Amino acid sequence: MKVNILGSEYNLTVCTEDEESRLNGCDGFCDETSKEIFVESYEKVKDDPHCKLNLSVQINKVKRHEIIHAFLFESGLAENSEWAQTEEMVDFFAIQFPKMLEAFKAVDAL
16 A cells, blocks of 8 residues: 655555565564565464464554654654654654544644
């Protein structure tokens, strides 16, 4: 699927590591050089009893995480500031964004 990131079109793909070898060892990644985002589908582990129970929630969290990376790359912040490269900061926004969106909607701030 296509997603507009500050005027740049990125292709977001949910797939397995077998389909995209660069997913090896990670849940997702953003390649700003090719304008691609890949997110693990967890197809290989969905029946593992140690796997997270609600994989759609996990996949959406990883999508948000990688899209935030793309926004930071496209804005120039990823290359020019240390905070914009930290996984903790990206995770904060990826995890909290749905709550932030609801708060903005509640006060008609969009």
